[in-house]
Every structure is written in C-alpha cells, then in structure tokens.
Amino acid sequence: MKLLWAVSALLLCCWRASASTAGFTKSPLSQMKLINDSAELHCEVIGNPIPEVQWWFVEGEEPNEKFTQLFDGARDGRVQVNATYIAHATSAIHLISLTLDDSGTYECRASNDPDRNELKKTPKIKWIRSQANVIVIETPNIITEPSEVVNQTSAVLSCNLTESSLPIKGSHWMHNGKLVDSSMSTDATPYTTLRLDKITHSSSGKYECVFMTDPEVKQTIEVKTLPHVSTHKHSEHGNENDKGVMVCDSHGYPLPTDWTWVKEVDGIQTPIINGTSDKYEIKSTPNKTTLTINDLSINTDIGDYICFGTNELGTSHDKIHLRVRSRLAALWPFLGIVAEVIILVAIIFIYEKRRKPDEVTDDDDSGAAPLKSNSNANHKDKNVRQRNSN
Amino acid sequence: MTNHKPEAKSRSDEAAEGPDGGWSWPLVGALFVSTSLVFGLMRSLGVFFVEFVQYFEESAQAISWISSTGLAAQQFFSPLGAALCNAYDTRVVVMTGGFLAGLGFILASQATCLVHLYLSMGLISGLGWGLVFTPMVATVVANITRRRALALGLGFSSIGIVSFIFNPLFQFLVETYAWRGALLILGGLSLNIVPCGALIRPQRRPKAPEKVDSESRPSCAEVLQRVASYVELPLLMERPYLTYTSAVTLLNVGYFVPYFHLVAHSRQAGFSDYQSAFVMSAAGATDILGRVASGWFSDLGKFRLLHLLTLWTGLAGVFIMLLPVSSVFGSYAALMVISLLYGFCSGAMTSLVFAVVPMIVGVERVMGALGLLQLIESGAGLLGTPLSGLLKDVTGNYIASFMVAGGFVVLGTLTMTTLPHYFSCTDPPSPRRRSHDDNDKSLHFELEQISRSPSDAGHRGVQ
Numbered sequence: 001m002k003l004l005w006a007v008s009a010l011l012l013c014c015w016r017a018s019a020s021t022a023g024f025t026k027s028p029l030s031q032m033k034l035i036n037d038s039a040e041l042h043c044e045v046i047g048n049p050i051p052e053v054q055w056w057f058v059e060g061e062e063p064n065e066k067f068t069q070l071f072d073g074a075r076d077g078r079v080q081v082n083a084t085y086i087a088h089a090t091s092a093i094h095l096i097s098l099t100l101d102d103s104g105t106y107e108c109r110a111s112n113d114p115d116r117n118e119l120k121k122t123p124k125i126k127w128i129r130s131q132a133n134v135i136v137i138e139t140p141n142i143i144t145e146p147s148e149v150v151n152q153t154s155a156v157l158s159c160n161l162t163e164s165s166l167p168i169k170g171s172h173w174m175h176n177g178k179l180v181d182s183s184m185s186t187d188a189t190p191y192t193t194l195r196l197d198k199i200t201h202s203s204s205g206k207y208e209c210v211f212m213t214d215p216e217v218k219q220t221i222e223v224k225t226l227p228h229v230s231t232h233k234h235s236e237h238g239n240e241n242d243k244g245v246m247v248c249d250s251h252g253y254p255l256p257t258d259w260t261w262v263k264e265v266d267g268i269q270t271p272i273i274n275g276t277s278d279k280y281e282i283k284s285t286p287n288k289t290t291l292t293i294n295d296l297s298i299n300t301d302i303g304d305y306i307c308f309g310t311n312e313l314g315t316s317h318d319k320i321h322l323r324v325r326s327r328l329a330a331l332w333p334f335l336g337i338v339a340e341v342i343i344l345v346a347i348i349f350i351y352e353k354r355r356k357p358d359e360v361t362d363d364d365d366s367g368a369a370p371l372k373s374n375s376n377a378n379h380k381d382k383n384v385r386q387r388n389s390n
Numbered sequence: 391m392t393n394h395k396p397e398a399k400s401r402s403d404e405a406a407e408g409p410d411g412g413w414s415w416p417l418v419g420a421l422f423v424s425t426s427l428v429f430g431l432m433r434s435l436g437v438f439f440v441e442f443v444q445y446f447e448e449s450a451q452a453i454s455w456i457s458s459t460g461l462a463a464q465q466f467f468s469p470l471g472a473a474l475c476n477a478y479d480t481r482v483v484v485m486t487g488g489f490l491a492g493l494g495f496i497l498a499s500q501a502t503c504l505v506h507l508y509l510s511m512g513l514i515s516g517l518g519w520g521l522v523f524t525p526m527v528a529t530v531v532a533n534i535t536r537r538r539a540l541a542l543g544l545g546f547s548s549i550g551i552v553s554f555i556f557n558p559l560f561q562f563l564v565e566t567y568a569w570r571g572a573l574l575i576l577g578g579l580s581l582n583i584v585p586c587g588a589l590i591r592p593q594r595r596p597k598a599p600e601k602v603d604s605e606s607r608p609s610c611a612e613v614l615q616r617v618a619s620y621v622e623l624p625l626l627m628e629r630p631y632l633t634y635t636s637a638v639t640l641l642n643v644g645y646f647v648p649y650f651h652l653v654a655h656s657r658q659a660g661f662s663d664y665q666s667a668f669v670m671s672a673a674g675a676t677d678i679l680g681r682v683a684s685g686w687f688s689d690l691g692k693f694r695l696l697h698l699l700t701l702w703t704g705l706a707g708v709f710i711m712l713l714p715v716s717s718v719f720g721s722y723a724a725l726m727v728i729s730l731l732y733g734f735c736s737g738a739m740t741s742l743v744f745a746v747v748p749m750i751v752g753v754e755r756v757m758g759a760l761g762l763l764q765l766i767e768s769g770a771g772l773l774g775t776p777l778s779g780l781l782k783d784v785t786g787n788y789i790a791s792f793m794v795a796g797g798f799v800v801l802g803t804l805t806m807t808t809l810p811h812y813f814s815c816t817d818p819p820s821p822r823r824r825s826h827d828d829n830d831k832s833l834h835f836e837l838e839q840i841s842r843s844p845s846d847a848g849h850r851g852v853q
Contacts, residue, residue: 239568330571337578344585345485 021128022047022112025088028132034139034215038096041132043108046088051112053083053091058105058131067107075102095134103136140164142209142219149223151313154197157221159209161190166213174218176205176253201228201252228252229309229316236320238301240327244293246320248307255286256309264304264319272305298324414533414541420586421530421545424484427583428491428519430552431576432460437560441569446504456507463516464523465768471521472528472761473620480525480757481590487521488583490514495577499570511573515580522583524764527744528757529590538748539695543685543741550678550737622751622758630750631759633809635766638743640802641703642770644795645736647778648673648710648729655788656725659717669726673733680737688742695749699742700806706735707799714789750809774798 026044033039045051055070070093072081083091089110095102113126143160161168171192173183183194192209204225210218227250238244250256261272261282272291274282281292289307302324308317435457442453474483494515501507527542534541563572618624625631652673656666688698709732716724744760751759778791785791806812 237565237568239570325566325568325571330567330574333567334574334578337575338581341578341581341584344582345588348585348588 019112020048022051022110024108024110024128024130026090027130028093028106028108030133030135032135032137032215033098034217035098035100035136036139037098037136037215038094039098039102039134040092040094041106041108041134042090042092043110043130044088044090045110045128047110047112049112049114050085050087051089051110052085052116053089054109054127055081055091055093056107056109058107070106098134098136100136100138103134105131105133107131138163140166140217142211142217144209144219144221147221149196149199149221151225153199155199155223156193156195157207157209157223158191158193159211159219159221161211161217164190164213164217166217169212171209171211174208174210175203180207196223199223199225201225204253206253222253224254224311224313225252226314227254227256227309227311227316229256229307229318231307231318231320234318234320236322237325238293238296238322239325240296240298242296244296244301244322244324246291246293246305246307246322247288248309248318248320249288250286250309250316254311254313256311257286258308258310259284259289260308260310261289261291262306262308264306269306293322296324298326414530416589417530417533418541418544420589421526421541422548424488424522424526424583424586425545426548426552427580428464428523429549430556431580432457432464432519433549433553434556434560437557437564438569438573441564442504442507445569448504452504456512459508459512460516460519462768462772463513464519465764465771467517467520468524468764469621469758469761471524472622472757472759473617474521475525475528475757476620476622477616479592480529481587481592484522484525484587484590485584487518487525488581488587490518491522491583492518492577492579492581494518495573495580499573499577518580518583520764522587524760525757526586526590528760531744531748531756531760532753535753537689539688539742539745540682540685542745543681543683546740547678547681547737550674550681553674620758622755622762625751625755625759625762628751630810633805634746634750635763637802637805638763639767639770640798640805641739641743642767643774643777644710644798644802645703645706645739646771647774647791647795648713648732648736650775651778651782651788651791652713652729655714655792656717658787659725660720661717661722661725665722669729672726673729676730676733677737680734680739681741683734684738685741685745688745695742695746696806696809696812699739699746700803702735702738702742703799703806704803706732706739707796707803709735709796710799711793711796713796714787714792718789 022045024044025046026042028041028043031039041055043053043055045053057068057070059066059068070079070081073079075095078096080094080096081091082094083089091108093106108130109127110129111127116126141162143162145158145160146155149155149157157173159171168188168190170184170186170188172185173180173192173194180194183192185192190211192211194207194209196203204223207221207223208218209221210216229248229250231246231248236244236246248259259282261280262269263272264270272280272282274280279294281294283290283292289309291305291307293301302322304319304321306317306319308315439450439453439456442448442456443450446453471483471487491514494510494513494517497510497514498507501510527545530541530545531538560572560576563575566572567575649670653666653670656669657663661669684698684702688695709728712728713725713732716728747759747763748756774795778788778795781791781794782788
C-alpha cells in the first residue's frame with residue numbers, strides 16, 4: 001500500500017515537473033513618437049502550456065494606478081492586437097494616429113496558470129508583467145523658407161527647427177523620396193539650407209528637410225514648374241486604313257491635369273475632341289497621353305498634331321508629324337526589281353546562245369565513251385584516229 | 391588503248407579549267423551575290439524582329455524562331471539541293487532556289503499571324519536557300535582548281551561586307567514602307583539569285599545513274615539506291631570524309647560562340663557599351679580581311695591547304711580560349727588585339743573549309759559531299775550556342791563557355807590531323823569516282839568500237 005502511494009506521488013511529481021512557468025523571451029521597448037505617428041510594441045513568452053498574453057494600459061502613479069485592458073479595436077479602432085500561439089506565444093500591439101493622451105505605460109502580461117482567470121479563487125500573483133513607456137510629443141515646428149517655390153529659375157530652400165528639446169544628430173534633404181547626396185550633414189544645428197541653382201522640370205518636385213532626431217522630424221517644400229511635354233518620336237508613320245498612335249509624355253512637378261490635342265494643317269488649328277466620332281480616341285493619365293487615329297487616310301490625316309499639357313502653372317506643348325504610307329507604295333520598287341531580274345536573266349541567256357551555239361552538243365564526259373560522239377568538232381579526239389589506224 | 395585513261399584525265403582537267411577558265415570568275419561574282427543574299431540577308435533581319443514583336447505582340451524568343459527555322463531549313467535541305475543537282479541541271483536547281491527564296495519573303499509580307507512567318511520566311515525561304523548555297527559553292531569549287539581558296543574567300547567575304555550595307559538599308563526600308571512593304575522589296579532582292587544561277591553553265595549531262603537497266607518501272611530498292619547515289623550517301627562510309635565531317639562539326643560547335651557572346655562578355659568585364667560594340671565590329675572587319683587574305687595566300691601553293699586549315703583553326707581555338715583571359719585582366723588593348731586575331735583566324739578558316747573538300751572526296755562528288763556536310767554540321771550549330779548559354783547561366787560568367795568553345799575548336803583541329811596522309815608534304819591524289827559499271831561501260835564500248843572499226847572508218851571518211 002505504502003509502495004503504491006510512493007509510486008503515485010513520484011508519478012505526480014514527474015507530471016507536474018514537465019510543466020514550466022511562463023517567462024518573457026522578448027519584452028516591449030519604450031519609444032518616443034510624434035502626434036499622428038504610429039507605435040508598435042512586441043512581446044514574446046515561452047512556457048508549457050503555452051501562456052496567454054494580454055496588453056494593459058497603466059495610468060497614474062502608484063499606489064493609485066488605473067489599469068485598462070487593451071483589446072483589438074480599442075480606442076475607436078486605433079488599437080490593433082495581433083497574437084500567435086504556436087510553440088510559444090507572441091503578441092504585438094499596434095497603435096495608429098497617436099494623440100497626446102496615448103502617452104503612458106503599456107504592460108504586457110502573460111500567464112499559463114490554468115486558474116489565471118478564476119475570480120473565485122484566492123488571487124495569487126499568477127501573471128508575469130513587462131512594461132514599456134510610450135511618450136507622444138507634439139510635432140516640433142519647422143519653419144520653411146520659402147513655403148513653396150513657383151516658377152523661379154533658382155531658389156534657396158531653408159528649414160528652421162524650433163520648439164524642440166530633442167537632441168539633433170544631423171540633417172539631410174530628400175528629393176522625391178531620394179536622398180540628395182551633397183546635403184548630408186552631422187551638424188547639431190537646427191537650421192539647414194539647400195541651394196537649387198537652376199530649376200528645370202527634372203529638379204522640380206517635393207523636397208523634404210529631415211532632422212535626425214529621435215523620432216525624425218521633417219517638412220516638405222514643393223518646387224513647382226511648368227510641365228515639360230515631350231514626345232519620343234517627332235515623326236510618326238502609319239499605314240493606310242490601319243491605325244496611327246501618337247504619344248506625348250510629361251515630366252516634372254506637378255504633373256498635368258489636363259491634356260488636349262490639336263491638329264494643325266496650314267497654320268489652322270482644329271481641336272480634336274474625344275468621343276465625337278470613332279476616328280479619334282484620346283487616353284490620358286497625368287504622365288502620358290495617347291491619341292489613336294483609326295482608319296488612316298492619305299488625304300485627310302497627314303499633318304501635324306500638337307499635344308497640350310496643362311497644370312496649375314501653365315501649359316506646354318510638343319508637335320508630332322504624321323505620315324501615312326500607302327499600301328501599294330512598296331509595289332513600285334518591287335516591280336522595278338523584278339523587271340531588272342527578268343532583264344538580267346534574259347541577257348544571260350541570249351549572250352550564251354550567241355557566243356557558243358555549237359557547244360551545246362559537246363559531250364565532255366570523262367568516264368564514258370568519247371568514241372560515241374559524232375560531232376565534227378572532235379578533232380582533238382586522238383583516240384579515234386589511233387583506233388581506226390589499228 | 392593505253393592512252394585512253396590519261397587522255398581522259400587531262401581532258402577533264404582541261405575541261406575544269408580550260409574553256410571554263412574565262413567563265414569561272416563571273417561564277418565567283420555569282421557566288422558573291424548569292425551568298426550575300428542568303429547569309430547576309432539572314433544576319434540583317436534583326437530590324438524586322440523589332441517590328442514583329444510590336445505588331446504580333448509576341449515574345450522575342452518566339453520571333454527569333456523565324457531565323458532559326460530559316461537557318462535550319464537551309465542546312466537541312468542542303469543534301470536535297472545537292473541530290474537534285476546530281477540528278478538534274480544545277481542551273482535549274484539554283485534558279486528554282488532563288489525563286490523560292492524570293493517567294494518566301496513575298497508571302498511573308500502578307501502574313502497575318504506568326505505561323506505564316508514561320509512557314510514563309512522560315513520554311514519556304516530556307517528551302518530556297520538550301521537549294522542555292524550548296525550548289526553554288528560546289529559549282530565554284532568544281533570549276534576553279536588553281537585559285538579555289540581565293541575564289542571561295544572572295545565569295546564568302548560578301549557576308550561581312552554586305553552586312554554593313556544591309557543593316558541601314560533595311561532600317562530605311564522599314565521606315566519608309568512599313569515592314570510589309572519592306573519584306574516585299576526584300577523578296578524582289580532575293581529574286582536576284584535567279585540571274586546568279588543563270589550564270590552557271592547548263593550541265594551537259596546528268597550524272598549517269600548506277601544502273602542503266604531498261605526496266606520501265608524501277609523497283610523501290612533501285613529508286614532508293616539512285617537517291618542514295620545522288621545524295622552521295624556512300625560517302626559516309628569512307629573514313630576520310632567521316633573524319634573531316636566530324637572535325638568540321640566540332641569546329642562549328644565552338645567557333646561561332648564569340649560572335650554571340652563577345653559583346654555581353656566585354657560589358658561584364660567592365661567595358662562600356664560603345665567599347666564592346668566596337669570590339670565586335672573590329673573582329674568583323676578582320677574576318678573579311680582574313681577570308682580574302684587566306685584565300686590568296688593558300689593559292690600561292692606554298693603549303694598544303696589542309697595544313698593551312700589546321701593552322702587557322704588551331705589558332706582560332708587558342709584565341710577563343712585567350713579571350714576571357716585578356717578581359718579578366720581588365721586590359722582593353724589586350725581584348726582588342728585578341729579579338730582582331732580571332733576575327734582574322736576565323737575568317738581565314740571559313741574560306742578554306744570548303745576548299746579542302748574536293749581534295750578528300752574528289753571533284754565529282756563535291757556537290758553531294760557539301761550537302762551532307764552542311765546537314766551534319768547544322769546539328770553542331772544547334773548544340774553550340776545553347777550550351778555556351780547554359781554554361782554562362784550555371785557559372786555566372788563567360789569564361790567557362792569560351793574555354794569550352796575554344797576546346798571544341800582545338801578538338802576539331804586534332805581530329806583533322808587524323809586524316810589519312812596528313813603528314814605528307816604534298817597532296818595525295820584525289821579519289822576519282824570509280825564504280826564497276828563505269829569501268830564495264832567504257833570497256834564494253836571499246837570492244838564495240840574495235841569490232842566495228844572498219845565500217846566506221848568507211849562511214850567517217852574524212853578522218
């Protein structure tokens with residue numbers, strides 16, 4: 001009997017020993033963010049059985065702390081919680097559109113105790129916790145000078161970082177999302193400038209001055225120019241009764257909002273309106289416009305076509321000349337060549353007939369019988385003489 | 391009676407050079423024009439492929455099958471061309487081939503889908519080219535003995551020279567007439583092969599078939615045997631020809647690889663696009679020079695053609711292997727020099743490859759020999775470039791593919807040295823067609839003449 005109790009106690013101990021308490025393998029990290037930015041906290045816990053993870057928001061100071069649990073979709077959908085429970089537990093909480101009220105301490109709690117949610121039992125500290133601070137600060141003001149560059153040939157862009165106590169590690173400029181190499185600086189000054197000597201459509205766009213603080217702060221200055229409208233081919237070819245396609249594209253900032261096509265014949269311009277007939281089709285995107293002319297005719301469709309691109313600053317244009325090739329255009333050179341071939345062949349045959357009319361019957365087969373020939377030109381056939389003389 | 395055979399031999403030599411002597415150089419001109427219209431045209435079709443990709447909205451690979459089909463058809467139908475020339479008149483065959491080549495392009499100008507192009511530009515034109523190229527080369531080889539290599543060199547130099555003219559010309563034609571009109575005009579241009587064929591003297595007699603039986607319906611076996619004799623199939627049983635064909639096949643696997651990969655390899659080695667393209671053009675220029683120079687030099691008679699050929703192929707193989715080595719060191723000058731030397735050697739080699747054939751098989755069988763050679767070496771071409779491309783994909787650079795290509799060329803050279811009588815200083819006597827029936831026939835007629843001579847003498851009178 002005693003032996004049975006001992007063995008069962010041993011087994012129980014063994015079974016219980018295979019369970020392990022929960023432990024953090026990854027804790028959430030504290031961070032500082034700007035208003036309207038987003039923050040993400042990660043938490044990973046191992047244990048057997050797999051622990052459950054919860055996120056709690058802590059307000060106030062000890063001992064008057066107020067705890068609020070954060071579920072997926074809390075704070076009007078600004079909170080997203082993503083958890084996986086495979087082999088170990090991971091959970092990530094994602095906060096978007098941060099406000100000043102989101103500042104505080106966030107706590108990751110985990111437990112694999114089967115009684116963890118039991119309210120009737122004596123509350124024991126069965127949950128392990130790990131905390132991180134999220135501080136949301138007002139976006140520091142960056143004063144840009146000028147706020148916008150419109151139709152200038154050169155400019156000096158400057159940014160001044162005010163109202164910020166954050167340490168500055170350096171600054172640089174970005175143009176349309178790409179770093180401007182010469183603007184990298186490690187000065188801790190809150191002031192940076194960028195010089196644009198010659199503003200063309202390629203240097204227009206969105207310029208951002210970026211200050212390397214934690215978190216990064218940046219401001220955008222727009223440099224706007226007239227659109228640059230150009231075509232790849234200034235001379236287009238089309239086949240008769242086929243369709244002709246003409247393309248204009250635009251570079252620069254801002255991209256054209258309106259495209260129009262105009263046909264110019266002898267200085268008289270007639271606009272082409274999309275959809276009036278089956279003949280003309282215009283497809284436009286801010287980058288590119290395509291004019292398709294169906295059923296080309298030599299009489300009416302040859303001429304210059306001008307594409308106009310308009311943005312908020314003005315209009316630019318470019319010209320394409322359309323040539324219509326006749327279907328039968330290639331026939332004449334072809335017939336000419338065939339005639340030349342026939343004439344050459346005729347000349348060769350006639351020349352041959354005239355030069356050696358009697359050699360047609362000359363048989364100079366080496367292996368077979370030379371004796372068979374009865375042509376009179378066989379003077380050199382000595383064999384005949386020899387044979388006959390025998 | 392004793393004088394019969396030597397007399398016949400000197401007569402045929404005379405016939406090879408004598409009355410045709412004045413006529414054989416226009417033949418070289420005909421070879422020049424027809425080769426340029428076959429291979430020069432084939433190589434300049436790149437302009438059209440850009441248009442086809444746009445018009446038919448197919449991938450570049452699908453379009454490139456057109457030229458592959460054309461080339462494959464040309465090489466595949468070469469024995470057919472040779473056989474038809476043996477059976478019928480060479481002149482008619484070449485003129486028909488020219489007509490078919492032109493017809494293919496004319497039909498292609500009306501194509502509405504890609505398959506039409508495969509059939510017209512690929513198959514029909516390829517068939518036409520097959521009926522033209524081998525017979526033209528064989529005719530020139532048969533008709534010119536003293537300056538054979540020079541004639542071939544001049545004829546083949548047309549490919550390089552004409553590609554300078556055709557590329558801009560085709561671009562202009564496509565711009566002005568659209569690709570349909572341009573193809574139509576190209577068809578007309580290809581018809582110019584017909585007068586080239588007309589320049590060939592009409593053959594006096596078709597090659598006598600093996601049996602002169604008087605059966606009205608020859609049996610199947612006899613027809614096959616006749617066809618085999620026209621195609622010169624028995625040649626495959628002869629060791630010299632077989633050795634030579636395998637050597638040329640091995641050469642073909644490797645020697646063309648640089649033309650495909652040199653530009654890409656130079657760019658990879660760090661040279662600019664312009665520099666890489668210039669290396670290619672320079673190699674092409676020395677190729678033309680090599681063809682003519684080697685042809686002229688070989689005909690001086692100082693060395694055996696076979697020895698010169700092995701010299702050029704060996705050097706070409708070595709230079710191919712040196713190509714990646716020179717660019718690995720980053721020296722543009724070294725790459726340029728080696729490419730120039732490679733171009734010269736590969737051109738020198740092409741003008742001799744066909745000139746050696748009559749020495750191995752005899753002048754009468756040249757037609758069929760060349761046909762079979764073209765067919766067999768076409769397989770090598772199909773193998774060579776994909777293999778080098780595969781090596782490049784696997785190893786990441788072109789060094790391995792160049793090495794392997796050069797290795798194949800050197801291997802081909804070594805195979806050539808196993809030809810019989812290779813190491814003798816003079817050419818062995820070239821084999822003449824000797825079949826039992828020919829011997830019997832001549833003997834028979836001699837006997838006939840002897841028995842009939844007195845009455846004949848009476849008839850002839852004058853002699």
